[in-house]
Amino acid sequence: MTKINVLYASTEGNTISFVEKLKSITEANGDEFSSRLIGDETDYANETEPYIAIVPTYLNGGTGTGPEVTEIFTNALGDYISFGRNSAYLKGIVGSGNRNFNVQFNLTGLRYAQKFGVPMLFAYELRGSQFDAEKVYNIIKPLFGE
Template identity: 35%
Template sequence: MYFSSSGSGMVKQFATRLGRPVFDLSDRDVRRSVPDGPWVLLTPSYKTGNPDNDTLPEPVRRFLRNPLTRRRLVGIMGSGNRNFGAHYQAAAHHVARASGRPILFEFELQGTPWDLERAREILAELDVRFAEADD
């Protein structure tokens, strides 16, 4: 299961090109849902101009409020802009630190064809791992 947040549309573009169903956290009903199994977060990071401000998108913050949702998170894929300097991938790193889950992959903006292929490989490896765990 895959959930994404995308204020600018770039993460949504990347998520759509993965060829998998992805739930959009901008939808209120999606934000209020609880994943029924393991899931991966695709999140952007936004530079706020103030290093003390959080770069975590509000839809992601709201979705992660549920303890069961947080427990079922298996990893994070982050989008960022290298022009943000120290804020590059800040949201993905914040969620990873807070949840103890790994960053599975980082890409810039909407990703390159190589990024898309690598992300698909990572998700396919997770599919195998989850299928083995179900046996």
């Protein structure tokens, strides 16, 4: 049995919906699933097991991908990953966004992957589909061993 650990940010419920789909698929395959919503009021803790981060894209400013574009609503997750040695346990990023925003789609996920030196594993739109969650499960399961 594989244990899959997920840390995530969610503001409007889209990421929560995706995490629930991923949990369902993980447990249907006989694996264990653990997830934790990280927000502004989350106390910092030292992670001791591998995990992936699921991060939505909420941006402010600019019309492209330059430095004037800043992340909003997901900073608590980035700060949590940066705390102590937590980034050492991060295996990769799954990102989301709205394709209507063109080059800004999944920009936060791409920035997290670059900042923490981990792979950008997958990106889905809004709440993601069941098919997206199945793809993510198949991508991340090997990262957690058997």
